[in-house]
Amino acid sequence: MDAAPSPAIGIPRNEGPTPLFGAYGIVKRFGSFTANDGVDLEIRAGEIHALLGENGAGKSTLMKMLYGLLEPTEGVITHKGDIVQLPNPEAARRLGIGMVFQHFSLCENLTVAENIALVMPKALSGKALAARIARLGADYGLHLDPSRPVWSLSAGERQRIEIVRCLLQDPSLLILDEPTSVLTPGEAEVLFTVLERLREEGRALLYISHRLDEVRRLCARATILRAGKVVGACNPREETARSLAAMMVGTAVREVTHRKRGTPGRERLRVDRLSLPAPGLHATSLRDVTLSVAGGEILGIAGIAGNGQAELFAALSGEIRAPSPEAVRIDGQPVGSLGINARRRLGAGFVPEERNGHAAAPLMSLSENVLLSRYATVPLTRFGCLKLGSARDLARRVIDAFDVRKAGPDPAAGTLSGGNLQKFVVGREILAEPGVLVINQPSWGVDAAAAAHIRQAVIDLAARGAAILVISQDLVELFEMAGKLSVLNDGTLSPAVPSAETSREAVGLLMGGASDHGSAGGSLPPVHEMAPVPLPAHAH
């Protein structure tokens, strides 16, 4: 760490030109845990290099070391062949490394210009900075209003700030961590155009994504990490999404299979013209939301985060009470004014979007987390005292059934990796055999294997007769799971359409707020009625 890297760690001299940035023999240990174990990575100018791997494979750790946020325990980082030290992000920025964070590193209450000024090398006057932002925006099609506060901006706009902030420093390497996870398909197209343009300009890009089709489209070289080690390098364009996923996971990823769909059963979940005022400052109000899910059916609700998903979920789970009891019905019973436990007793289960802090209490153990959502329906208490043994048994059943990997017998929920915790919170609800399951972003930020496991479990639950509502902004996921689709945009839900009769483009367009044929609220037209999908808007 402090000692200069010993020359014994030789820099392997590969044939070909000296890479712009290289990382050789990188080891990073946190206590006894080895996050990176002898990782080699070479990034050349003028390429988009993909970094692939499951959750917990060590991608973020590696990136943080390249950006100076962490120091490698062993190994060297080179810039144009020279060994460099990156003690802090400032040093990385001086070498021309920029980073676009997955969880944006923006201050919500500051303006766009202030957020950008934070990392500019020296104080620029507000006007000069605004002028540069405008010029760059016009140049790349990344338009921003410098005086807007960040909290008022969409995820796509926020990402634009991060990109502009990097570009203003004229980076030679731009690191992007899951950049499309919060974007609509249209916004992603705009991003890809910008990225391809940056590559043409001779910059290097390091692209981290779970979405293998994107990687195959953008990247000509990929490095694959598994459990902290490089397990392969390939040209993603010569691979299929499945073969890439298999390399990441080490085994072949199961494909989601649907049992044959019988005729849908009786209606189990019904929402009738539910309107809710926005519960908070940054919230969305729901307007006249109507939906119905029958037993054996999976209804997918597409939409970009912030269009009322959280509010709809809260209204269904009972975290927010509906204005009238009849607005929400479970198995015909009006539950709009019932609390979350009363709804659970009627056979409903809920998996919120945020794993840490909403679905699970990160500092509490797994068995305690089982207690939290299950004590209402399972006898886990006696005379008001907890039956910890039963809770532990239940937790163990979830862990076994869903292959949750963890350290220790009953660790705190927050110590699990994202994918494993997600499997745990989904499994906790599914093992209760709910008649109605509402699940928000089932596989957000979860690797391919865990996502497949979760989706299959949900599909199987539907096959056993449950009514399932999936809220997601991942269209691949929705088309894989759901039999019917609706789009939630600005608090309004479009009528459900069988997913076989619509297309990703049509859904994507509605997610972006384009209501077809000018009809209010918008609905999903069958494919054949769709106007040709316009090419991504390059010019804004």
Place this chain on the structure above:
Amino acid sequence: MTLDILQMVLVTVLAAATPLILAGIGELLVERSGVLNLGVEGMMIFGAAVGFAVAMQTGSTLLGALGGAGAGLLLSALFGILTVGLAANQVASGLSLTILGLGLSGLVGASYVGMKRDPAPHLSIPGLTDLPGIGKLLFGQDAFVYLAVGLVAAVWWFLWRTRTGLILRAIGDDHVATHALGLQVRKVRFLSVLFGGACAGLGGAYLSLAYTPFWAPGMTAGRGWIALALVVFASWKPVRVAAGALLFGGATVLQLHAQAAGLGLPGQLLSAVPYLATILALVLLSLGQRHGGSLAPAALGRVFTPSR
């Protein structure tokens, strides 16, 4: 003639407001950086005791004032080590700091009870200070008052016109994001806490060196808490803190006159009026100005531990 009476009143109002401006503007900066220091009262009264003791020993008001500021700084350094360095709970640490400051002030001040000094000298510029109506108000104050007014302007300028001020506000808004950008969250916060402590100590020293130039246990009489409330209801804006402090000063002077005039209301009730009036006015002021976003520094009071 009435102009001179008005001036007399305004001078006393400003004097009553000065300790609140000093302590409030310091706390404002601390809270803007995301740290909630509830120990203002303790730092203030410790500053008052030490300031008076130093001034009595050395005979110098300047050294007394510096001693007061230093005393506040010392206590805040302890708070900073606990909350910024060791990530201790800020509310608990701040409350204990107040109790500690009250106790220490009694210890330091014990041998000075009942002593008196001359108040801090007032500015006197021949010609200007004697100007009718405004001379005393503008050119006849003591150095604390000018310093307090200067600090309000300086803090405003620092927060909204300098890059360091921007960094401080950003850290107060989101310490995780700013840390990820490589900004030095803990250093900035620690320095802010020290500044707040020095300001509170100075505010206390003003009480024992200029406002009422003697030491009495408990002489801050809750002004530290009012300074804390001022910052919140002033929506973390420097000029509003000053305005709130002046309102408090005005109400204080008014109730003193009311007591002297013998209104027949209990004195305790009248003494409470400034506190009630200030809070009421600031609550009304902060109503309905929220268009979105949060007025408070979003990371206020949240403990920060950098990732490994």
